[in-house]
Amino acid sequence: MNIYGKYFARYRFLFIMAVLCVLLEAACDLLQPTVMARIIDDGIKYGSVGTVIRYGLLMLSVTALGACFAAVRNILASRVSQSVGADLRGDVFEKILRFSEAGADKIESGSLITRMTNDTSQVTQFVNGLMRIYVKAPITCAGSIVLAVLLSPSLSTVLWAVVAVVALWIVISMKLSYVRFARMQAAIDKVNTVVQEYLMGVRLVKAFGRFESEEERFEEANGNLADRSVSSQLVFSYFSPLMSLSVNVGIVMILYFGSLLFQAGSIEVGRISAFISYMAQILLSLIMITNIFNTLVRTKASTGRIREILDSGEDFPADGETFVYGEEAGVGLEFENVTFSYPGGSGIPAVKNLSFSVNPGETLAVIGPTGSGKSTLAWLCLRFYDVDSGSIRINGRDIRSVGSGALRKSIALAPQKSMLFSGTVSQNIAWGNPEASPEEISKAAKAAQADGFINEMPQKYESLLGQGAINLSGGQKQRLSIARALVSRAPVLILDDCTSALDAVTEAKVRRAVSEESARDKRTVILITQRIGTAVGADRILVLENGERVGFGSHRELMDSCRVYREIYDSQIGGDR
Template sequence: MMRLLRFLKPHRWTITLVCVLIFLQSLSTLYLPTLMSNIVDTGIVQGNIPYILRVGGLMLLVSIAGVGCSVTASYFSSGVSAKFGRVLRSQVFERAERFTLHEFDELGTSSLITRTTNDITQVQQLVNMMLRLMVMAPLTAIGGIIMAVSTNAQLSLVILVVMPILAIAIFAIFRRSIPLFRVMQQKIDRLNQVLRENLIGVRVVRSFDRVDYEIGRFDTANFDLTNTATKVNQRMASLQPVMMIIINLATVAILWFGSIRINAGAMQVGNLMAFIQYVMQILFAVMMVSMMSFMFPRASASAARINEVLDLTPAIHDRDAPTPVGPPTKRGWVEFEAVTFRYPGAEQPAVSDLSFAARPGEVTAIIGGTGAGKSTLVSLIPRFYDVDGGRVLVDGVDVREMPQHDLRARIGLVPQQTVLFSGTVADNIRYGKEDATQAEIEKAAEIAQAADFIKALPNGYDTVIAQGGLNLSGGQKQRLSIARALVRRPEIFIFDDSFSALDLKTDARLRAALQSEIKGATTLIVAQRISTVLDADQIIVLDEGRIAGIGRHRELLATCEVYREIVASQLGEGALA
């Protein structure tokens, strides 16, 4: 928790002001019982009405000043804690944005969402509480003890008996509650995971009529969280009645022994009333600390989870002195030199000993069975993962030696799983090039065969796309994804099975339009359909992560048995003749 407080450093002067205001509020609170004692002992007992009015007016002014300090301190402390939460959320999100796919797999998307929202909220609330109580509670407690002792030292022995009992009760309750707070945050992670999976996969859930099953799965996670939260809150809720019992018993004891001293003439009624007020202030200061302590275990668990994100170093990062871009003669080249890659925790490499070159102005198609390593191969080019062996070269430079920004600026990737963002159609296409003009957007849409359906939308290019593109078909989303890459006009195009949702007619028109547009660029196409790769300048056939053959369509029919099997399965035995 203490490590996160470094983000409060820019607000140190505001925090100082809050501390001063809280100090003044505490002084006003401690001064009021003395004034009340004077009213009772001097004004009421002696019947001095002017004195009562004069001191009563002073009490009113002191109370107004204390309230003013309290409101102002609360205003500034709330602002500081809100800004602290904003900065912390930005830091966590910025760090998560730089994570590789490996870190996302390690932490989990649902957990990252919980850490960015719920966990930071818990820490922010604790900071707000600390800013108001970290000065008030100690001052009130210490000042109350000093004033109580100065009022009547012998009666102050009651405080020495009550305070240890109160401390033991608080410690016992917190010792049983603290371990459950981290468990509760983990249960929130699980609930978010189930909810996120269900909302994203709502069409699959309904198509397989698994609504009742998903409701049961959510209820299980929900009840699990509820049971843990109930157990924690029950234990923490027992703190207040225990403290109130102790405080009331202390009040009874003070009245008992105080009345004895009043009868003996050793104490005045006003002093007893002031003493009771000081003891109440002391005990309520302890209660304020306990309230903060109620929040501290959960916030501490949340802070540990936030620090885990901030401390996690991405496995892929830029070198301190990256190699400059290669000579112009190699611009646009993609080369694999004996590349081997294994996913973390996997027993076998996903791809092994891959060696080939994709040249500018040529189309390199990658084909193979399910799990052959096609998508893994193309994900190594933009350096989503680092190879375990060999090298991946872009423009003649090892991708590990290039700044990631420069590397990915050369690439236009259309992923296998289409992802659209909330916003307009134009915004989604412009995602590939931030400063793209309307003309560039429309041209990219035309080449991607998306212009016709965009014009048919209610507001054309200004039509708002629902979250995840749920108001578009699979083929429409895929064409927008292709347009997003085209508007970028990169050196290297990567189409990762990007035509699978298109009908054959649209597929043919799209590939014909692409030929002139991507002429001069290096193009890699991952495909399942033979019709998509027939005209490729180079076809790479993968089988169980290894290259089974490289060549054009006719060459592979004669030399590669794996390719012949794929052709026969899609086009029939007659296509082999």
């Protein structure tokens, strides 16, 4: 669990103080049976009331002191464990923010939520226990064994036999439980994923009346979780009674052999009583140690899942060369022999040996059948993925030599699936440029044809949107997404089929406003679309099929030279060309 080293280093002083309090508390607990033996052998045996009172007061003082140490270590343990948990969650979330696309594709969102909540809580509980019973239990157990042996070496043979048997049970239970707890955490992931998918697609479920199938999916995942939880707990359900039985058999044997030694005059009653008290402490300590290993096994499984996040590939570094462009000249984009396959996919290239260029201030439309690699171009431009071969250059510079932060500030994206966040309308638009003024936000909204419905909302630009903007229609979400891209003032604008929910009239208005703004600001625009009407007005059109370039030029040139383009035109418009 070396990933937690920095957290313990951060709170080293508090941790040491808590452990010191635990040691002193354990020492107080270990003294009590010995003091009790003195009360019996030196006081009660000889009828000395003064001796009984004196050792009785000592025992009360030791108990009170132990309680004080326990209170202090509880306070320290709570502070340190909650601080470590908060720091760990922060580091995990920060890592998720820096995930590469391959890393994000590897771990499902439902599993990420479980790891940030359930697994980090498990670690927090372990740290809390580590500063409380996890340190105390082994010390108390070892101390009780040593003091019991000192009290009566003759009876210690039984003690060693009991400890050996219980240790065997603990080792076997750990080996059996680790795999079961790992499977249980995976089952929790599945339950979270099923619930999350239902909540995201609840309207679709209602539309198709798929409630029964969703219930079956949940029941299957929930039943699997219940089975695996029972399986993991059964291990300790079996072995805990075995350990208790072993210790209690040991106590019976000590009573038997102790009575024989007492009759022979080899041991006093007080020592037998203290020996049994130490055996009871050993029993409680072993039960605690069993719980410790129970928690340790679960924490080990959780640590592995957290480590998988922390060891995942990060996005490309934000630092690097700063991207510099001339405002007068604009920004150009060039693909040269680019080939790319999605990591962990089928291995079939999404883009194959693709070459084209867009001059500064031009508008390029990218069109092609579904699955032809259109959206992949957007991800590659933003360097969400690196190309397998070839290069992508922006203003003549390979994007791999540019810091990702600077690169992405130079490219604004309105994605195919509009994603908005809980907050106000103004805050969602300003996501593209946090420093945008109210006038710039309003201007971008007007260009995206969103100003009309925004002003009809109760608080206009300060109206609150629900999570995922569920209180907006698809077309309204897309227009806000476009406004967010426009307000960024980035020199390159990528519109990835982001007008699919708009009617033809509204889309034409959006295209015209974007075209006017882009011409004025010398902005390079890439329109990724499936609509021939959207592509026709572009300066040049790139036609893709199966990830390959099958056409590049103006509308008229492609109508004469590109079969795929003509087929798209005929299927959507037809008639005269």
